[in-house]
Amino acid sequence: MKTVVVIGGGITGLSTMYYLQKTLKAQALKARLILIESCERLGGKIKTVQEGEFMMETGADSIVSRKSNVAPFLEELNLQEDVVYNATGVSFIHADGGLKQIPEDSVFGIPLSIESLAKSNLVSAEGKVEALKDFYITNDRFTKNDSIGLFLESFLGKELVEKQIAPVISGVYSGKLEDLTIASTLPYLLDYKNEYGSIIRGLSENKKIFKGSGDKKFLSFKHGVSSLIDRLEDELSEVEIYKGVKAEGLEKVGSHYRISLDDERQLDADFVVLSTLHSAAQSLLRDEELDKDFNQLTNSSLISIYLGFDIPDSQLPTDGTGFIVADNSDLVCNACTWTSRKWEHTSENHHLLVRLFYKSSIPTYGEMQQMTQEELLQVALQDIKKSLGITGKPIKYDVTKWHDTMPNYHIKHYEIVQSLEKKMAERYPQVMLAGCSYYGVGIPDCIANGERTAQEIAKYL
DSSP, X not given: OEEEEEEOXXXXXXXXXXXHHHHHHHTTOOEEEXXXXXXXXXXXXXXXXXXXXXXXXXXXXXXXXXXXXXXXXXXXXXXXXXXXXXXXXXXEEEETTEEEEOOXXXXXXXXXXXXXXXXXXXXXXXXXXXXXXXXXXXXXXXXXXXXXXXXXXXXXXXXXXXXXXXXXXXHHHOSOGXXXXXXXXXXXXXXXXXXXXXXXXXXXXXXXXXXXXXXOXXXXXXXXXXXXXXXXXXXXXXXXXXXXXXXXXXXXXXXXXXXXXXXXXXEEESEEEEOSOHHHHHHHHOOHHHHHHHTTOEEEEEEEEEEEEEEEGGGSSSSSSEEEEOTTOSOSSSEEEOHHHHOGGGBTTOEEEEEEEEETTSTTHHHHHTSOHHHHHHHHHHHHHHHHOOOSOOSEEEEEEEEEEEEEOBTTHHHHHHHHXXXXXXXXXXXXXXXXXXXXXXXHHHHHHHHHHHHHHHHHO
């Protein structure tokens, strides 16, 4: 009987095992399935924490609902009854000392009409006129491997991109627009430009894809995103799960692979899935040829700070779900989600719960990384005072540091991944790379990656 070992118990590793177990049952195949996770819990960057009346997601806080693989996956897991949706879609950008609304009729800050462009209070009249060139300049040079920043500026103008679009896209994809490819962010924008002659017109013609569900763009669960992890773990009845055990080495022995664990055990496997951050996969393989590619992949860091106040959520100064911070803002944070407004289930008594994000792209991040929790709390409180006018001490708070764990898909990312895939197939047949370091950072992308990985293994079996 063949043995399949998945190293890494995040959402990609769990999804791989879920789909592999399902496929084996459907095809009446037998295999020993083993999942190894170095932490005492599964889920990776998905972790729900209950602090008194507040529910806090210290990692990923939601799932994009429009992704086609989400609904059937949740239905299989019988989680539909537990699903909750975001309450509203209004967002703001903090710029020039105040909150300015991102036009509702926009996608990632990109207007869906000339009217939406005209109503924006983030862009000057000159910037709006410049953006109209999108309707008459054709694309004759950009491909999906080019910079999303250069692409957007070429057709929508520098000011609209810098003041309204870049804060939104950078907030989602954790990087500067000039360093991110079209393929790794919003590849359909290039398709729209080529097909409709205009990015704005293309988005407008396909508005239902982005606005069809109204404000229900994201979903979570009544008991937090960790519900998904708990249900997957329950479903893996045919899988041996090792928690709190770290894989320290991987070597080829004859026709199979030997995995060394930090508790001095060894496992022999016919198939191995490295569903970890690329840095962990690199340290397991210890291969100089692969290092040439691994060393070019990059991660960023993030500090997440929740503040729960003993004041009504209704005291927020305006309607909406939060704000993103522009470059000309005097705030330290990159963004702030008004969690209790966006996700009603996170605050039992409808008290105010906010979450602030501090990314390694900010100039003071190095200093913040060395700060104590109390010092970080004071930084967050200053940002809340400046942006929302709210003072006072929180009754609950949570500080979580995600150091060097957030993948950045820079301009050469896909080229590097393709090179890694080729070298892995040659040097380590039946060892597969999986996870957000390579194939998409969102939960739906990770689930899809797990399903594809399981299908590949099932072909061999």
